[in-house]
Amino acid sequence: MKKHELIFDERYVGSVAVNHVSKFYGEDMEVKALDNLSLQLFTGQFVVILGASGSGKSTLLNVIGGMDTVSAGEINFAGVDITQLPDKVYAQYRREVVGFIFQFYNLMPNLTALENVELAELPGEMLAIDALKAVGLEDKADNFPSELSGGEQQRVAIARALVKNPKILLCDEPTGALDSKTGKKIIKLLMDMNKDKDKIIVVVTHNSAIAEVADRVLKISDGKIVSDVTQKFPKDIKDIEL
Numbered sequence: 001m002k003k004h005e006l007i008f009d010e011r012y013v014g015s016v017a018v019n020h021v022s023k024f025y026g027e028d029m030e031v032k033a034l035d036n037l038s039l040q041l042f043t044g045q046f047v048v049i050l051g052a053s054g055s056g057k058s059t060l061l062n063v064i065g066g067m068d069t070v071s072a073g074e075i076n077f078a079g080v081d082i083t084q085l086p087d088k089v090y091a092q093y094r095r096e097v098v099g100f101i102f103q104f105y106n107l108m109p110n111l112t113a114l115e116n117v118e119l120a121e122l123p124g125e126m127l128a129i130d131a132l133k134a135v136g137l138e139d140k141a142d143n144f145p146s147e148l149s150g151g152e153q154q155r156v157a158i159a160r161a162l163v164k165n166p167k168i169l170l171c172d173e174p175t176g177a178l179d180s181k182t183g184k185k186i187i188k189l190l191m192d193m194n195k196d197k198d199k200i201i202v203v204v205t206h207n208s209a210i211a212e213v214a215d216r217v218l219k220i221s222d223g224k225i226v227s228d229v230t231q232k233f234p235k236d237i238k239d240i241e242l
């Protein structure tokens, strides 16, 4: 049995719907990180989110990924409002459905590349060593993060997300700490993860050049979506300059 069937109805696994979600911070809830935001994300799309610092990009990824709660609204995945899930199932959603990639990789420093990926292994899915092979790092399996370049560390982080074959892959500034050539390789690798068009991939970035290769570009300002453009003919990654 596929893991998602344990909790979610396979027939509805195609999209995520963010419905009127708000997220407030501060004693008097004066900071509106997300302001009545609605958005639907579809399987197969490579989505780029652009927005100024503080506009709510990370908050949006975090609430979709189940890493943060909402103040109001709902987030539907496969016909289920994930904001209402009991703790155990919510944890299962985070572990099995969502893959997260961060700007600074977030690897465990005292574990090797292989061991970092093994942390995310799930029964019935890919093996950690095969995920490392997929990102071209099998030769560095026994290296610790401190013995890897930034791009290699990010590839380990991608392998860690890839190994669980997530339906939703959320990437927060995945190339923010990398030089432009390495950044391009990382974006290519992320796009390659969706060859089967079976995932939702969302990349948050400050770099508007990355948006040129996306299927869809969202702009966010003050916690609201201010632009949502579908690109029928996105550029090829080799033709952009990061």
Ligand SMILES: Nc1ncnc2c1ncn2[C@@H]1O[C@H](COP(=O)(O)OP(=O)(O)OP(=O)(O)O)[C@@H](O)[C@H]1O
Pocket: 025, 026, 031, 032, 033, 051, 052, 053, 054, 055, 056, 057, 058, 059, 060
């Ligand atoms: N834990 C928190 N406590 C209080 N305010 C927060 C918290 N997290 C985020 N905020 C506020 O919410 C708003 C949105 O923050 P968020 O991190 O989502 O922005 P961002 O678009 O990801 O910015 P950046 O591009 O700098 O990463 C900001 O005003 C921020 O200061």
Ligand SMILES: [Mg+2]
Pocket: 057, 058, 059, 172
């Ligand atoms: Mg952020």
